[in-house]
Amino acid sequence: MTAIQFQNSSETQQGQKNTWPHLGLVCITFSKQVRFRTITRTRYLKLSDVERESALRELYRHNLQCLHNALSFCQENKIRLYRMPSGLFPMSDLEDEIGANILEEMSADLSKIGQRAQALDIRMVLHPDQFVVLSSDSPEVVRNSIKILEGQALTLDLLGLPRSPWSLMNIHGGKSQRAEQLIKVISQLPEAIKSRLTFENDEYAYSSEEILAVCQQAGVPMVFDAHHHICHENLDSYNHPSVALIFYAARETWANPDWQLVHISNGEQAFNDRKHSDLITAMPDVYHQAPWIEVEAKHKEEAIAHLRSWWLIENNHK
DSSP: OOHHHHHHHHTTGGGOOOOSSEEEEESSOSSSSSOOOOOOHHHHHTSOHHHHHHHHHHHHHHHHHHHHHHHHHHHHTTOOEEEEOTTSSTTTTSTTOHHHHHHHHTHHHHHHHHHHHHHHTOEEEEOOOTTOOTTOSOHHHHHHHHHHHHHHHHHHHHTTOOSSGGGOEEEEOOSTTOHHHHHHHHHTSOHHHHTTEEEEOOSSSOOHHHHHHHHHHHTOOEEEEHHHHHHHHTOSOTTSHHHHHHHHHHHTTOSSGGGOEEEEOOBSSSTTOSSBOSSOOOOOGGGGGOSEEEEOOTTHHHHHHHHHHHHHHHHHTO
16 A cells, blocks of 8 residues: 555545545656656757657657556646646747647647546646746836747647646746836736736745735635745744735635645744745645645655645544
């Protein structure tokens, strides 16, 4: 019996079965069961058009199979939330349109993955990379950010995932002191993006209160990250009153509160260390009320298993 299978069985001890919260797997497994491939822009640009098409076709097919593997892993281990890597289809947004054309050819294969996720009742979400800065004071950076989001939205569309926060694309606020500009840009986004867009508080630029205000004014949901919050505010406990206060305020930004998603990580060397630890050993009490939690720990599925071994059992007895 594997670690996760053992912890799953612990959830049904004494006839009790935990339903909430759902703990989510982020991108890959700590084991080698789910691994994606990529290609650097430098290497890609050195290839001829024929070589580019061949390389991307092989890479995309590999990553599509890995998506299937990820869903299988989640099914086997009773994980109902999966964050896909943002770089599933590298170079698909380039002007040569080679990657974009291959994706269109593979649209039926992508659609099958979305249908399978729906059949398995697994929620699939995205977290676009750090280059997305909608609050930048550079129009070029904003345009490029929107282009990246358009590519991510297209992936979700090709997967057949709904244009709603159920299949969210979560990003950070970006450049600080630019909330007004950020809200303006959000209002002008295409529906395929805005309908899925969520924002997360961070340790540096946007506090929980600041990103909450942006979400309230822009009409988009907030993904609360308790660890980012305690780092930004230099707190010494996940049960500081502000944690629960922001958690419930963030819930109000979700049209469907049952879809509310939050993040958890722990500090590697100290409580408010920004670097992520291997496992999760401390949780906010209020997270017992969270429907969906992405587990941002280095040991991935082992961190989920560890949480199931103590925290979800504690939740069952509350």
